[in-house]
Amino acid sequence: MTQVSALDDSIEDSRIPGRPDGGRHGRGARARGALVVAVVLVVALGVAVRTFSRSALWLDETLSVNIARLPLPELFDALRQDGSPPLYYLLLHGWMAVFGTTDGSVRLLSSLFSVASLPVAYHVGRRFAGPRCGWAALVLVAVNPFLVRYATETRMYALVALLTLLFAWAALRVAHSPTAGRWVLVSLLGGIMLLTNYWTAFTLAAAGLWVVAEAIRRRRPRLIGQLALAGVGSLVVFSPWLGGFLFQLEHTGTPWADRTNWTAFPDTLRDWGGGQGWVAGGMSLVVLALVVLAFVPWRRRDDGPELRTVSIALLVGSFGALLIGVVISWAIHSGYAIRYTSAMVVPALLLAAVGAARLSGRLRLGALVVVGLLGLGMSVPLPFADDRTQGRDTAELIAAGAGPGDLVLFCPDQIAPDVNRYLPADLDQAVYPTLGPPERVDWVDYTERNESASVVDIAVAASQRATGRIWLVTSPGYRTYGGQCESLERVLGALRPGGDRVQDLDDHFFERQAVTEFPARTTTAS
Structure with a gap:
């Protein structure tokens, strides 16, 4: 009922003042029904395009399968040569033992992670800025071509997106009530993220820097101590793989890629919208416009007192983390691939959802309709493409x-x-x-x-x-x-x-x- 009432609120906001009541409720009911159908259809399509792909497994996917199918001692040795942390491979190892190694079955694990992200995105958005933000987050995540693409890939990136959403949810709970149990959950999720993909370290670092800045601004030194303990806890979770990580750091790296440079920023924003073409460009521009709207200095009557703080936190966790990752990669002459940013696109979409939630009813609906059409325009063809490998x-x-x-x-x-x-x-x-x-x-x-x-x-x-x-x-x-x-x-x-x-x-x-x-x-x- 709460979710439906949030949709009702969107319609209520769009009513034209000064009209007599007669007929208004009937039109409102029809509009609410149409809106519910539209949202259900968008989410259903978002789920459908996450569940299959015609393309053969390309290099990275095949490496995932060939490593994950090894007996566990050999699996860890193979990962030392590969350059990745072990968690996703362990999950895939168990998954393949039950469901086999066909192209469809090995990709289905990522599909499930990605589909699971949708209700989490709604819940996190709702906790950030109310039901309107929850619905906006659901639509933005459901139709995002970047997330759809990696929902059908036998790699860890769909899991990274899900973990990032869960981390955002856990961090928000700590912000509301910093109990020991909630800090433990944040610490545990941070360690799990590090065991899934190393680039999540930049998201965690950006979040940590923001917490330190907030603690100093609010004169809460205890918060810095709690953050430090949580960071130590994350490292403890990661520590069983520390030896493998140090070996990789010295001997593997990214020899297949050129050194990171400034073009990483526009390339990343373009690919978050789906890649090349005017539809992808339009998708990226609309999302960026919604991000900007999160910071426009007007106040709605239902803007919470912490909305600006939440928006800054999401900005730091997305674009700030991307900046940290690109600068460090450039400094150490490391390569960069846009797929690494699956932990950064999530807070960017949540921030866009905050911006959408601040719009009035009709503008918000219009923005989400545009996002839905552009996103589905890029996402729906993806499962039918067979262009990953010859x-x-x-x-x-x-x-x-x-x-x-x-x-x-x-x-x-x-x-x-x-x-x-x-x-x-x-x-x-x-x-x-x-x-x-x-x-x-x-x-x-x-x-x-x-x-x-x-x-x-x-x-x-x-x-x-x-x-x-x-x-x-x-x-x-x-x-x-x-x-x-x-x-x-x-x-x-x-x-x-x-x-x-x-x-x-x-x-x-x-x-x-x-x-x-x-x-x-x-x-x-x-």
């Missing part, structure tokens, strides 16, 4: 022609896992430059290993290993390889003349592969 097509082509004694050789190794997933298990496969197995990528000292590789030696070893044909799978433009993959193709062509390009790169896909077939080894060629 890997399944590549595997089908090779499987149709490969025979005993053949070798599938991948250069670089980063294109191997998602092709390997769809290849027959008995087909010999290896990656450049290690000639090791294709299921995972070893990121340990990655740049140094690739730069010291000998193309000729590796080509000769691969040619000697394969008594049948060699299927060379390549893709250009990967960092740390230079022209090694092109050189490998030329050397193999000299060792085994008569190579034939049987598949070209397809620009439709994010991850694309070319395939060159080299004939079986002859006595002369060897």
Whole structure:
């Protein structure tokens, strides 16, 4: 009843003053009914587009599956080479033990996390600024293309978004009544976030800095002590993985990415709205406009006394955290991927919901209608796209022609896992430059290993290993390889003349592969 009354309030705000009562209640009832249907439809579509995807699993998803399926001791060792914390992989490990490893089943875990975020978003928004804010938060989260995209990906980002919402809820409870039990919950959630994705540290750091500033402004030194204890508690929760984290910090990093730069900001805002195109641009602009409205200096009669404080906290937790993350990544010459910001898009959307809640009835409804249309315009096509990787097509082509004694050789190794997933298990496969197995990528000292590789030696070893044909799978433009993959193709062509390009790169896909077939080894060629 409370939720329906909040919708009623939206309609009540939009009534035109001065009209006689006759007929007004009938029109209001019809409008309320239409609004309820519209919200239910938007949320239903938001749920539906989170539950499936036509695309094959791309590199990151396949790595998640291949690591999570390992026995637990091996799983932790594999993560040391991968560069991620363990919690999501442990959850996926248990999930796959029950539901299997098909594309649909491994993605469903993220779908459930994302769907669970919707009622939490409503509840958190309602706690922040009342029922209107709750409904606005629900719509904004339901149709956000960024969150929809990662609801159908076998990675930790949907879980990160859910945990961030839960952390916001727990932090708000502490703000209202800072009991020991509530601080423990905040501390526990902070540690769990760190065990899920390292970039959540920037959100937690931004939140901590804001609390310190508020404590100083309000002359509440005890609050700083409570915050410090909560931070220590989060580190205690994280501590079982501390050794793995320190190893990753020294040996893995992001060798696949360029150094972070200032374009991270506009790129992130664009991708939060869905990526390229005028619809995505419009979505981003509307959300930013709602964010600005949260700070416009007018007061509604139902603005709570803490609304501005809440808005500043959300601003710091979203854009402030993004600034901290980008600056630190740039300073340590680390790479950046927009998917890391799943802990930052959530407070940004909550802040936009605060802005929407401050509008009058018709303006608020109009803004949410625009958000819903633009968001669904970007989100509804996402499950039907098959553009993440060419890997399944590549595997089908090779499987149709490969025979005993053949070798599938991948250069670089980063294109191997998602092709390997769809290849027959008995087909010999290896990656450049290690000639090791294709299921995972070893990121340990990655740049140094690739730069010291000998193309000729590796080509000769691969040619000697394969008594049948060699299927060379390549893709250009990967960092740390230079022209090694092109050189490998030329050397193999000299060792085994008569190579034939049987598949070209397809620009439709994010991850694309070319395939060159080299004939079986002859006595002369060897």
